[in-house]
Amino acid sequence: MTSIDLDDLFSAEAIGDPYGFFGALRESDPIHWNARHQLWVITRHADIVWMVRHHELFSSAVIRNDQRPPYPPIDPEDKERFEYVREFRSEQVVEQDRPVHATMRGVVHPFFAPTAMEAWRPFIANAVADLLDEIEPRGGMDVLPDLAAPLPVRVIAQLMGVPPEDREYLRELADKLLYINRGESYRMKPLTEGMRAMVEYVTPFVEKRLQEPSNDFISVLAQGEKAGLFDRHQVLVNTALLLFAGHETTMNLIANGTLAFARHPGQWAQLRADPDGLVRTATEECLRYDAPVKSTQRIAASDVDFHGRSIRTGDRIRWIIAAANRDPLAFADPDAFDITRQPNPHVSFGAGIHYCLGSTLARLEGQEIFRALARRVPKLVLDDPEVEYQPSIQFRSLKSLPISWR
Ligand code: HEM
Numbered sequence: 500m501t502s503i504d505l506d507d508l509f510s511a512e513a514i515g516d517p518y519g520f521f522g523a524l525r526e527s528d529p530i531h532w533n534a535r536h537q538l539w540v541i542t543r544h545a546d547i548v549w550m551v552r553h554h555e556l557f558s559s560a561v562i563r564n565d566q567r568p569p570y571p572p573i574d575p576e577d578k579e580r581f582e583y584v585r586e587f588r589s590e591q592v593v594e595q596d597r598p599v600h601a602t603m604r605g606v607v608h609p610f611f612a613p614t615a616m617e618a619w620r621p622f623i624a625n626a627v628a629d630l631l632d633e634i635e636p637r638g639g640m641d642v643l644p645d646l647a648a649p650l651p652v653r654v655i656a657q658l659m660g661v662p663p664e665d666r667e668y669l670r671e672l673a674d675k676l677l678y679i680n681r682g683e684s685y686r687m688k689p690l691t692e693g694m695r696a697m698v699e700y701v702t703p704f705v706e707k708r709l710q711e712p713s714n715d716f717i718s719v720l721a722q723g724e725k726a727g728l729f730d731r732h733q734v735l736v737n738t739a740l741l742l743f744a745g746h747e748t749t750m751n752l753i754a755n756g757t758l759a760f761a762r763h764p765g766q767w768a769q770l771r772a773d774p775d776g777l778v779r780t781a782t783e784e785c786l787r788y789d790a791p792v793k794s795t796q797r798i799a800a801s802d803v804d805f806h807g808r809s810i811r812t813g814d815r816i817r818w819i820i821a822a823a824n825r826d827p828l829a830f831a832d833p834d835a836f837d838i839t840r841q842p843n844p845h846v847s848f849g850a851g852i853h854y855c856l857g858s859t860l861a862r863l864e865g866q867e868i869f870r871a872l873a874r875r876v877p878k879l880v881l882d883d884p885e886v887e888y889q890p891s892i893q894f895r896s897l898k899s900l901p902i903s904w905r
Contacts, residue, residue, distance in 0.1 A: 503520065503523075504535075505520065505523060505524055505531070506533045506534055506535040506536070507535060508533070508535075508536060508540075508817075508892050509571055509682045509890055509892065514888050514889075514890055514891075515887075515888060517793055517819070517821040517822075517895065518821060518822075518825050518834070521540075521542050521819045521821055521822035522542075522822060522825060524540060524542050524819075524822065525542035525543055525819075525822045525826060529541065529542050529543040529546060529806075530546065530805055530806055530808045530810075532808070533817075536570045536815075537567070537570075537815065538570075538796075538814070538815035538816060538817055539808075539810060539814060539815065539816045539817070540816075540817050540819060541816060541817070541818045541819065542818075542819045542822035542823065542826075543822070543823065543826055543828065544823040544824075544826040544828060544829035544830075544844075544846065545826075545828065545829070546805070546806070547818045547819075547820075547823045547846055547850070548823075548846065548850050550797065550805075550816070550818060551797075551818065551846075551849060551850045551851040551853070552850060552851040554596065554597065554851055554852050554853070555597075555800065555801075556799065556800055556801050556803050557797040557798070557799060557800060557803075557816065558596050558797060558798050558799070558800040559593065559594055559595065559596055559600070559797060559853055560589065560594055560595065560596055560798065561594065561796050561797065561798045561815075562584075562585050562588045562589045562594055563585070563589040563594065564798050564813070565798055565813075565815060567815075569581060571682050571684070572684060573684055573685075573686065573687050574684050574685055574687070577685075577687040577688065580687035580688065580690075580691045581687055583691050583694070583695075584687060584690055584691060584694065587694050587736050587739075588736070590732055590733045590736045590737070591736050591737055591739075591740045591743075592604055592607070592737055592740065592856075593740065593744070593853060596800075597852070600852060600853075601852075602728055603723075603728070603729070603733070603737070604852075604856070605728075606719065606720070606722075606723040606726075606728055606729065607716075607719055607720070607723075607737075607856065608856070609719075610716060610719045611856045611857060611859065611860065612859075613859045616859040616860050616863060617859070617863075619654070619657075619658075619860065619863060620863050620867065622654070622657060623650075623654060623863050623864055623867045624867045624871070626650060626653050626654065627650065627867045627868055627871045628871060630645075630646055630649060630650060631646075631871055631872070631875055634646065635875055635876070638903055638904060638905035639882070639901065639902060639903030639904065639905065640901070640902065640903075641899050641900060641901045641902075642753065642754050642757050642758075642897075642899075642900040642901075642902060643750070643754055643897060643898075643899050643900055644899075646753060646868070647749075647750040647751075647753035647754040647757075647900075648670065648673075648746075648750050649666075649670070650749070650753065650864060650868065651745055651746045651749040651750055651864065652666055652669055652670045652673055652746060653666060654745075654749075654860070654864060655669070655741055655742060655745050655746065656669050658715060658716050658741065658860075659701075659704075659715060659716050659717055659738065659741060660704070660708070660713055660714075660715025660716065660717050660718065661704060661717075665700075668700070669700075669742065672693050672696055672697050672700070672742065673693075673742050673746045673747075674689075674693075675689040675690060675692050675693025675696070676690065676693040676694070676697070676739070676742055676743050676746070677746075677747050677889075677894075677896075678690040678693070679743060679893075680891050680892055680893035680894065681889060681890060681891045682890035682891065682892070683890065694739065697735075697738070697739040697742065698735045698736075698739070701717065701735055701738045701739070702735065704717050705717055705720070705721050705724070705731070705734055705735065705738075708721040709721045709724065709725060716738070716741060717734075717738055720733075720734040720737055720738060721734060741857075744855075744856075744857060745857050745860065745861070747791075747894050747896060748791045748792055748857075748861065748894070749791070749857075749860075749861050749864050749865075750791075750896070751791030751792075751894060751895055751896050751897070752782075752785060752786060752791045752861060752864070752865045753864070753865065753868050754896075754897045754900050755785065755788075755789035755790075755791060755895060755897065756782070756785030756786075756789070756865060756868075756869060757872070757879065757900065757902065758789070758881075758886065758897065758900055759784075759785055759788055759789055759836050760869075760872075760879055761879040761880065761881050761902055762836075762881075763836045764878065764879075766781075766836055766837070766838050767873070767878070767879060769838060769839075770838055770869065770873045771873045771874075771877070774869075774870045774873040774874055775870070777838055777839065778866045778869055778870045778873070779862075779866060780838055780839055780840060780841055780843070781838035781869055782862055782865040782866045782869055783840070783843045783845065784836060784837060784838045784840050784843060785865060785869070786845055786847040786848075786865070787824045787830075787840070787843055787845035787847060788824070788836045789895060790820045790821055790824055790845070790847040790895060791847065791894065791895060792820055792847065792893060792894060792895070793819065793820055793821045793891075793892070793893060793894065793895045794817050794818060794819045794820055794821065794892060794893055795817070795818060795820070795849065795893060796815065796816060796817050796818070797816045797818065798813065798814070798815055798816065799811060799812050799813060799814040799816065800812065817892070820845075820846050820847055820849075821895065823845075823846050824845045824846065824847065829844060830843075848861075876904045877904060878904055879902050879904060880902060880903050880904065881900075881901075881902055882901035882902060882903060883901060886898075886899075886900065887899075
Protein backbone atom coordinates (compact mmCIF):
# COMPACT_ATOMS: atom_id res chain seq x y z
CA MET A 500 0.00 0.00 0.00
CA THR A 501 2.99 2.35 0.38
CA SER A 502 2.78 3.81 -3.12
CA ILE A 503 -0.96 4.50 -2.87
CA ASP A 504 -2.16 8.06 -2.29
CA LEU A 505 -4.49 7.62 0.69
CA ASP A 506 -5.93 11.09 0.10
CA ASP A 507 -7.32 10.38 -3.37
CA LEU A 508 -10.82 9.15 -2.54
CA PHE A 509 -11.61 8.57 -6.23
CA SER A 510 -8.47 6.60 -7.10
CA ALA A 511 -8.77 3.15 -8.67
CA GLU A 512 -7.69 1.65 -5.32
CA ALA A 513 -10.28 3.55 -3.25
CA ILE A 514 -13.10 2.67 -5.64
CA GLY A 515 -12.02 -0.91 -6.39
CA ASP A 516 -10.95 -2.01 -2.90
CA PRO A 517 -12.30 0.30 -0.18
CA TYR A 518 -11.46 -2.38 2.41
CA GLY A 519 -7.73 -2.30 1.69
CA PHE A 520 -7.68 1.46 1.12
CA PHE A 521 -9.68 2.62 4.16
CA GLY A 522 -8.46 -0.34 6.24
CA ALA A 523 -4.92 1.04 5.83
CA LEU A 524 -6.13 4.44 7.08
CA ARG A 525 -8.01 2.84 9.98
CA GLU A 526 -4.81 1.13 11.13
CA SER A 527 -2.42 4.07 10.57
CA ASP A 528 -4.46 7.24 11.13
CA PRO A 529 -8.08 6.59 12.16
CA ILE A 530 -8.99 10.29 12.34
CA HIS A 531 -7.24 11.47 9.22
CA TRP A 532 -7.01 14.96 7.73
CA ASN A 533 -7.38 14.56 3.97
CA ALA A 534 -5.53 17.55 2.54
CA ARG A 535 -6.57 16.91 -1.06
CA HIS A 536 -10.33 17.14 -0.43
CA GLN A 537 -9.99 19.25 2.75
CA LEU A 538 -11.95 16.96 5.04
CA TRP A 539 -11.61 14.54 7.96
CA VAL A 540 -11.85 10.82 7.24
CA ILE A 541 -13.03 8.71 10.19
CA THR A 542 -12.67 4.96 9.96
CA ARG A 543 -12.95 3.20 13.36
CA HIS A 544 -16.26 1.61 14.35
CA ALA A 545 -16.31 3.04 17.91
CA ASP A 546 -15.39 6.55 16.74
CA ILE A 547 -18.09 6.56 14.07
CA VAL A 548 -20.79 5.41 16.49
CA TRP A 549 -19.68 8.04 19.04
CA MET A 550 -19.62 10.78 16.42
CA VAL A 551 -22.97 10.00 14.84
CA ARG A 552 -24.65 9.79 18.27
CA HIS A 553 -23.32 13.29 19.13
CA HIS A 554 -25.52 15.05 16.61
CA GLU A 555 -25.23 18.30 18.58
CA LEU A 556 -21.50 18.39 17.73
CA PHE A 557 -21.68 16.99 14.20
CA SER A 558 -24.38 18.51 12.00
CA SER A 559 -26.20 16.73 9.19
CA ALA A 560 -26.94 20.03 7.40
CA VAL A 561 -23.93 19.40 5.20
CA ILE A 562 -25.25 20.73 1.93
CA ARG A 563 -26.66 23.92 3.44
CA ASN A 564 -23.69 24.76 5.66
CA ASP A 565 -20.80 23.84 3.41
CA GLN A 566 -20.10 26.83 1.18
CA ARG A 567 -16.96 25.32 -0.39
CA PRO A 568 -17.05 24.08 -3.97
CA PRO A 569 -18.16 20.49 -4.52
CA TYR A 570 -15.58 17.72 -4.71
CA PRO A 571 -14.44 16.38 -7.07
CA PRO A 572 -14.90 19.54 -9.19
CA ILE A 573 -17.89 19.98 -11.47
CA ASP A 574 -17.98 21.53 -14.95
CA PRO A 575 -17.51 25.32 -14.52
CA GLU A 576 -20.73 26.13 -16.41
CA ASP A 577 -22.75 24.02 -13.94
CA LYS A 578 -22.69 26.44 -10.96
CA GLU A 579 -26.40 27.25 -11.29
CA ARG A 580 -27.27 23.59 -11.49
CA PHE A 581 -25.24 23.01 -8.34
CA GLU A 582 -27.22 25.72 -6.53
CA TYR A 583 -30.45 24.00 -7.59
CA VAL A 584 -29.13 20.72 -6.16
CA ARG A 585 -28.10 22.48 -2.94
CA GLU A 586 -31.57 24.03 -2.55
CA PHE A 587 -33.26 20.73 -3.33
CA ARG A 588 -31.22 18.57 -0.99
CA SER A 589 -31.09 20.95 1.95
CA GLU A 590 -34.82 20.42 2.61
CA GLN A 591 -34.58 16.64 2.88
CA VAL A 592 -35.00 14.99 6.26
CA VAL A 593 -31.51 13.47 6.14
CA GLU A 594 -30.05 17.01 5.96
CA GLN A 595 -31.90 18.36 9.01
CA ASP A 596 -30.72 18.89 12.56
CA ARG A 597 -32.90 19.01 15.66
CA PRO A 598 -35.53 20.31 16.25
CA VAL A 599 -36.67 20.31 12.58
CA HIS A 600 -35.40 16.76 12.09
CA ALA A 601 -37.51 15.41 14.96
CA THR A 602 -40.66 17.07 13.58
CA MET A 603 -40.12 15.82 10.04
CA ARG A 604 -39.14 12.33 11.10
CA GLY A 605 -42.15 12.20 13.43
CA VAL A 606 -44.46 12.60 10.41
CA VAL A 607 -42.98 9.75 8.35
CA HIS A 608 -41.78 7.38 11.07
CA PRO A 609 -45.06 5.46 11.64
CA PHE A 610 -45.18 4.63 7.92
CA PHE A 611 -41.72 3.01 8.08
CA ALA A 612 -42.06 1.37 11.51
CA PRO A 613 -41.11 -2.35 11.53
CA THR A 614 -44.62 -3.73 12.11
CA ALA A 615 -46.11 -1.46 9.42
CA MET A 616 -43.39 -2.51 6.97
CA GLU A 617 -43.81 -6.25 7.68
CA ALA A 618 -47.23 -5.94 6.03
CA TRP A 619 -45.39 -5.30 2.73
CA ARG A 620 -43.53 -8.63 2.86
CA PRO A 621 -46.10 -10.57 0.76
CA PHE A 622 -46.05 -7.86 -1.91
CA ILE A 623 -42.24 -7.97 -2.00
CA ALA A 624 -42.13 -11.79 -2.09
CA ASN A 625 -44.58 -11.76 -5.03
CA ALA A 626 -42.58 -9.10 -6.87
CA VAL A 627 -39.41 -11.21 -6.43
CA ALA A 628 -41.23 -14.34 -7.64
CA ASP A 629 -42.53 -12.52 -10.74
CA LEU A 630 -39.05 -11.29 -11.63
CA LEU A 631 -37.45 -14.70 -11.08
CA ASP A 632 -40.17 -16.57 -13.01
CA GLU A 633 -39.10 -14.60 -16.02
CA ILE A 634 -35.34 -14.77 -15.40
CA GLU A 635 -34.81 -18.35 -14.15
CA PRO A 636 -35.38 -20.24 -17.46
CA ARG A 637 -32.70 -18.09 -19.12
CA GLY A 638 -30.01 -19.77 -17.03
CA GLY A 639 -28.27 -16.49 -16.33
CA MET A 640 -28.70 -12.76 -15.85
CA ASP A 641 -26.97 -9.50 -15.33
CA VAL A 642 -27.99 -9.04 -11.71
CA LEU A 643 -28.03 -5.23 -11.96
CA PRO A 644 -30.55 -4.50 -14.73
CA ASP A 645 -32.47 -7.77 -14.43
CA LEU A 646 -33.09 -8.07 -10.69
CA ALA A 647 -31.34 -5.56 -8.42
CA ALA A 648 -32.64 -2.41 -10.16
CA PRO A 649 -36.25 -3.41 -10.98
CA LEU A 650 -37.21 -4.68 -7.51
CA PRO A 651 -36.61 -1.48 -5.48
CA VAL A 652 -38.34 0.67 -8.11
CA ARG A 653 -41.34 -1.67 -8.12
CA VAL A 654 -41.52 -1.51 -4.32
CA ILE A 655 -41.04 2.27 -4.10
CA ALA A 656 -43.66 2.90 -6.80
CA GLN A 657 -46.10 0.85 -4.75
CA LEU A 658 -45.17 2.65 -1.51
CA MET A 659 -45.51 6.04 -3.17
CA GLY A 660 -48.90 5.04 -4.52
CA VAL A 661 -48.20 5.71 -8.20
CA PRO A 662 -49.60 3.49 -10.98
CA PRO A 663 -47.59 0.39 -11.99
CA GLU A 664 -47.39 1.61 -15.61
CA ASP A 665 -45.26 4.57 -14.40
CA ARG A 666 -42.54 2.27 -13.04
CA GLU A 667 -40.41 2.47 -16.15
CA TYR A 668 -40.50 6.27 -16.02
CA LEU A 669 -39.61 6.25 -12.31
CA ARG A 670 -36.70 4.01 -13.15
CA GLU A 671 -35.48 6.51 -15.73
CA LEU A 672 -35.67 9.24 -13.11
CA ALA A 673 -33.91 7.04 -10.56
CA ASP A 674 -31.09 6.46 -13.08
CA LYS A 675 -30.55 10.23 -13.25
CA LEU A 676 -30.73 10.66 -9.50
CA LEU A 677 -27.95 8.06 -9.18
CA TYR A 678 -25.47 10.78 -10.16
CA ILE A 679 -25.62 12.10 -6.64
CA ASN A 680 -22.16 11.79 -5.05
CA ARG A 681 -20.63 10.41 -8.21
CA GLY A 682 -17.29 11.66 -9.47
CA GLU A 683 -18.02 12.65 -13.08
CA SER A 684 -17.55 16.39 -13.67
CA TYR A 685 -20.77 16.53 -15.76
CA ARG A 686 -22.89 14.93 -13.01
CA MET A 687 -24.98 18.06 -12.23
CA LYS A 688 -26.77 17.90 -15.59
CA PRO A 689 -28.44 14.46 -15.25
CA LEU A 690 -28.95 15.06 -11.54
CA THR A 691 -30.87 18.34 -11.97
CA GLU A 692 -32.84 16.88 -14.87
CA GLY A 693 -33.90 14.01 -12.58
CA MET A 694 -34.79 16.34 -9.72
CA ARG A 695 -36.84 18.73 -11.86
CA ALA A 696 -38.67 15.85 -13.57
CA MET A 697 -39.38 14.25 -10.20
CA VAL A 698 -40.95 17.48 -8.86
CA GLU A 699 -43.07 17.79 -11.98
CA TYR A 700 -44.15 14.16 -11.80
CA VAL A 701 -45.03 14.11 -8.10
CA THR A 702 -46.89 17.45 -7.86
CA PRO A 703 -50.27 16.25 -9.23
CA PHE A 704 -50.17 13.21 -6.93
CA VAL A 705 -49.67 15.49 -3.92
CA GLU A 706 -52.60 17.69 -5.01
CA LYS A 707 -54.78 14.60 -5.30
CA ARG A 708 -53.74 13.09 -1.97
CA LEU A 709 -54.41 16.37 -0.17
CA GLN A 710 -58.05 15.95 -1.23
CA GLU A 711 -58.28 12.15 -1.05
CA PRO A 712 -55.72 10.64 1.31
CA SER A 713 -54.85 6.97 0.90
CA ASN A 714 -52.44 4.63 2.75
CA ASP A 715 -49.37 5.56 0.66
CA PHE A 716 -46.25 7.62 1.37
CA ILE A 717 -47.32 10.67 -0.67
CA SER A 718 -50.51 10.80 1.43
CA VAL A 719 -48.41 10.77 4.63
CA LEU A 720 -46.39 13.77 3.44
CA ALA A 721 -49.48 15.53 2.11
CA GLN A 722 -51.08 15.17 5.54
CA GLY A 723 -47.88 16.66 7.00
CA GLU A 724 -48.44 19.64 4.71
CA LYS A 725 -52.06 19.94 5.82
CA ALA A 726 -50.92 19.95 9.44
CA GLY A 727 -48.42 22.75 8.68
CA LEU A 728 -45.38 20.54 9.43
CA PHE A 729 -44.09 20.37 5.83
CA ASP A 730 -44.29 23.03 3.13
CA ARG A 731 -44.93 21.98 -0.48
CA HIS A 732 -41.28 22.09 -1.48
CA GLN A 733 -40.41 19.82 1.45
CA VAL A 734 -43.15 17.37 0.46
CA LEU A 735 -41.76 17.17 -3.06
CA VAL A 736 -38.08 16.84 -2.20
CA ASN A 737 -38.80 14.25 0.48
CA THR A 738 -40.82 12.15 -1.94
CA ALA A 739 -37.79 12.28 -4.20
CA LEU A 740 -35.65 11.22 -1.22
CA LEU A 741 -37.48 7.92 -1.23
CA LEU A 742 -36.17 7.27 -4.72
CA PHE A 743 -32.68 8.52 -3.86
CA ALA A 744 -32.44 6.70 -0.58
CA GLY A 745 -34.30 3.54 -1.43
CA HIS A 746 -33.15 2.71 -4.94
CA GLU A 747 -29.39 2.55 -5.36
CA THR A 748 -28.89 1.43 -1.76
CA THR A 749 -31.18 -1.60 -2.04
CA MET A 750 -29.88 -2.32 -5.52
CA ASN A 751 -26.36 -2.53 -4.07
CA LEU A 752 -27.48 -4.79 -1.23
CA ILE A 753 -28.88 -7.25 -3.79
CA ALA A 754 -25.94 -7.05 -6.21
CA ASN A 755 -23.11 -6.95 -3.65
CA GLY A 756 -24.74 -9.73 -1.64
CA THR A 757 -25.11 -11.92 -4.74
CA LEU A 758 -21.45 -11.27 -5.59
CA ALA A 759 -20.39 -12.26 -2.05
CA PHE A 760 -22.33 -15.53 -2.36
CA ALA A 761 -20.87 -16.23 -5.81
CA ARG A 762 -17.37 -15.79 -4.37
CA HIS A 763 -18.15 -17.96 -1.32
CA PRO A 764 -19.85 -21.11 -2.65
CA GLY A 765 -19.65 -22.78 0.78
CA GLN A 766 -21.78 -19.99 2.28
CA TRP A 767 -24.21 -20.28 -0.63
CA ALA A 768 -24.55 -24.03 -0.05
CA GLN A 769 -25.17 -23.35 3.65
CA LEU A 770 -27.94 -20.84 2.88
CA ARG A 771 -29.47 -23.22 0.35
CA ALA A 772 -29.61 -25.95 3.00
CA ASP A 773 -31.73 -23.75 5.30
CA PRO A 774 -32.98 -20.57 3.62
CA ASP A 775 -35.73 -19.83 6.14
CA GLY A 776 -33.46 -20.38 9.14
CA LEU A 777 -30.48 -18.41 7.85
CA VAL A 778 -31.83 -15.68 5.61
CA ARG A 779 -31.98 -13.02 8.33
CA THR A 780 -28.41 -13.36 9.58
CA ALA A 781 -27.24 -13.87 5.98
CA THR A 782 -28.80 -10.56 4.91
CA GLU A 783 -27.16 -8.79 7.87
CA GLU A 784 -23.82 -10.26 6.83
CA CYS A 785 -24.31 -9.07 3.23
CA LEU A 786 -25.04 -5.61 4.63
CA ARG A 787 -21.85 -5.70 6.72
CA TYR A 788 -19.43 -7.45 4.41
CA ASP A 789 -19.89 -5.25 1.35
CA ALA A 790 -22.02 -2.34 2.54
CA PRO A 791 -24.29 -0.65 -0.05
CA VAL A 792 -23.38 2.79 1.32
CA LYS A 793 -19.62 3.09 1.75
CA SER A 794 -19.51 6.41 3.48
CA THR A 795 -21.54 9.44 4.37
CA GLN A 796 -20.89 12.88 5.83
CA ARG A 797 -21.26 15.43 8.58
CA ILE A 798 -20.07 18.98 9.16
CA ALA A 799 -18.64 20.00 12.54
CA ALA A 800 -21.09 22.18 14.51
CA SER A 801 -18.52 22.92 17.26
CA ASP A 802 -14.82 22.69 17.85
CA VAL A 803 -14.16 19.12 18.99
CA ASP A 804 -10.96 17.51 20.24
CA PHE A 805 -11.24 13.94 19.07
CA HIS A 806 -8.47 11.58 20.27
CA GLY A 807 -6.06 14.51 20.16
CA ARG A 808 -7.11 15.74 16.71
CA SER A 809 -8.58 19.24 16.55
CA ILE A 810 -11.75 19.29 14.48
CA ARG A 811 -12.91 22.87 13.95
CA THR A 812 -16.44 24.25 13.44
CA GLY A 813 -17.34 24.01 9.77
CA ASP A 814 -14.86 21.21 8.99
CA ARG A 815 -16.12 18.57 6.60
CA ILE A 816 -16.16 14.96 7.81
CA ARG A 817 -16.56 11.66 5.94
CA TRP A 818 -17.25 8.56 7.99
CA ILE A 819 -16.39 5.35 6.31
CA ILE A 820 -18.93 2.58 6.88
CA ALA A 821 -16.83 0.17 4.79
CA ALA A 822 -13.91 0.57 7.24
CA ALA A 823 -16.03 0.43 10.42
CA ASN A 824 -17.73 -2.79 9.29
CA ARG A 825 -14.34 -4.49 8.94
CA ASP A 826 -12.84 -3.09 12.17
CA PRO A 827 -11.14 -5.94 14.06
CA LEU A 828 -11.92 -4.15 17.33
CA ALA A 829 -15.64 -4.60 16.60
CA PHE A 830 -15.81 -7.90 14.65
CA ALA A 831 -14.02 -11.24 15.00
CA ASP A 832 -12.38 -12.28 11.73
CA PRO A 833 -13.78 -9.15 10.01
CA ASP A 834 -12.73 -10.03 6.46
CA ALA A 835 -14.55 -13.39 6.53
CA PHE A 836 -18.02 -13.62 4.97
CA ASP A 837 -19.93 -15.62 7.59
CA ILE A 838 -23.71 -15.79 7.16
CA THR A 839 -24.19 -17.09 10.72
CA ARG A 840 -22.38 -14.12 12.30
CA GLN A 841 -24.08 -13.00 15.51
CA PRO A 842 -24.00 -10.41 16.94
CA ASN A 843 -23.45 -8.26 13.89
CA PRO A 844 -23.35 -4.61 14.97
CA HIS A 845 -22.64 -3.24 11.47
CA VAL A 846 -23.23 0.46 10.82
CA SER A 847 -24.54 0.01 7.28
CA PHE A 848 -27.73 1.88 8.20
CA GLY A 849 -25.87 4.50 10.24
CA ALA A 850 -26.65 5.07 13.92
CA GLY A 851 -28.34 7.61 16.19
CA ILE A 852 -31.16 9.95 15.21
CA HIS A 853 -30.63 9.58 11.45
CA TYR A 854 -30.61 5.76 11.54
CA CYS A 855 -31.98 4.65 8.19
CA LEU A 856 -35.72 5.13 8.02
CA GLY A 857 -35.97 2.44 5.32
CA SER A 858 -33.91 -0.21 7.13
CA THR A 859 -36.83 -2.60 7.68
CA LEU A 860 -37.91 -2.24 4.08
CA ALA A 861 -34.37 -2.80 2.79
CA ARG A 862 -34.02 -5.87 5.02
CA LEU A 863 -37.32 -7.27 3.73
CA GLU A 864 -36.19 -6.85 0.13
CA GLY A 865 -32.79 -8.43 0.82
CA GLN A 866 -34.30 -11.34 2.73
CA GLU A 867 -36.93 -12.10 0.11
CA ILE A 868 -34.41 -11.94 -2.75
CA PHE A 869 -31.80 -14.14 -1.07
CA ARG A 870 -34.45 -16.61 0.15
CA ALA A 871 -35.95 -16.96 -3.35
CA LEU A 872 -32.56 -17.20 -5.07
CA ALA A 873 -31.42 -19.85 -2.58
CA ARG A 874 -34.55 -21.91 -3.24
CA ARG A 875 -34.31 -21.64 -7.01
CA VAL A 876 -30.67 -21.27 -8.05
CA PRO A 877 -28.30 -24.13 -7.16
CA LYS A 878 -25.06 -22.33 -7.95
CA LEU A 879 -24.00 -18.81 -8.77
CA VAL A 880 -21.22 -18.68 -11.35
CA LEU A 881 -19.59 -15.37 -12.21
CA ASP A 882 -19.30 -14.93 -15.98
CA ASP A 883 -16.33 -12.62 -15.37
CA PRO A 884 -14.39 -12.83 -12.09
CA GLU A 885 -13.28 -9.19 -12.52
CA VAL A 886 -15.91 -6.63 -11.52
CA GLU A 887 -15.98 -2.85 -11.82
CA TYR A 888 -17.54 -0.21 -9.60
CA GLN A 889 -19.10 3.20 -10.26
CA PRO A 890 -16.80 6.10 -9.33
CA SER A 891 -18.88 7.09 -6.29
CA ILE A 892 -17.55 8.16 -2.93
CA GLN A 893 -20.80 7.28 -1.22
CA PHE A 894 -22.19 4.17 -2.87
CA ARG A 895 -20.58 0.78 -3.40
CA SER A 896 -22.20 0.25 -6.80
CA LEU A 897 -21.23 -2.45 -9.27
CA LYS A 898 -21.41 -1.47 -12.94
CA SER A 899 -22.71 -4.90 -13.91
CA LEU A 900 -22.78 -8.46 -12.57
CA PRO A 901 -23.36 -11.17 -15.19
CA ILE A 902 -23.87 -14.59 -13.58
CA SER A 903 -25.18 -17.95 -14.69
CA TRP A 904 -26.45 -21.15 -13.05
CA ARG A 905 -26.26 -23.72 -15.82
C1 HEM B 1 -29.73 -1.52 1.92
C2 HEM B 1 -30.37 -0.41 1.76
C3 HEM B 1 -30.11 0.86 2.52
C4 HEM B 1 -28.96 1.31 3.12
C5 HEM B 1 -27.62 0.60 3.20
C6 HEM B 1 -29.25 2.61 3.68
C7 HEM B 1 -28.35 3.36 4.39
C8 HEM B 1 -28.65 4.53 5.07
C9 HEM B 1 -27.75 5.26 5.93
C10 HEM B 1 -26.30 4.90 6.17
C11 HEM B 1 -28.42 6.32 6.44
C12 HEM B 1 -27.88 7.33 7.45
C13 HEM B 1 -27.40 8.58 6.78
C14 HEM B 1 -26.77 9.53 7.77
O1 HEM B 1 -26.80 9.35 8.98
O2 HEM B 1 -26.16 10.50 7.26
C15 HEM B 1 -29.77 6.27 5.89
C16 HEM B 1 -30.76 7.20 6.15
C17 HEM B 1 -31.97 7.19 5.51
N1 HEM B 1 -32.48 6.20 4.70
FE1 HEM B 1 -31.57 4.52 4.15
N2 HEM B 1 -30.55 2.92 3.40
C18 HEM B 1 -31.11 1.88 2.70
C19 HEM B 1 -32.41 1.80 2.24
C20 HEM B 1 -33.35 2.75 2.40
C21 HEM B 1 -34.71 2.66 1.90
C22 HEM B 1 -35.29 1.45 1.18
C23 HEM B 1 -35.32 3.84 2.24
C24 HEM B 1 -36.72 4.30 1.97
C25 HEM B 1 -37.53 3.79 1.10
C26 HEM B 1 -34.37 4.65 2.96
C27 HEM B 1 -34.60 5.90 3.47
C28 HEM B 1 -33.74 6.59 4.28
C29 HEM B 1 -34.06 7.90 4.84
C30 HEM B 1 -35.35 8.69 4.62
C31 HEM B 1 -32.96 8.27 5.62
C32 HEM B 1 -32.79 9.55 6.42
C33 HEM B 1 -33.24 9.32 7.84
C34 HEM B 1 -33.03 10.53 8.72
O3 HEM B 1 -32.29 11.43 8.37
O4 HEM B 1 -33.65 10.54 9.81
N3 HEM B 1 -33.18 3.95 3.04
N4 HEM B 1 -29.88 5.16 5.08
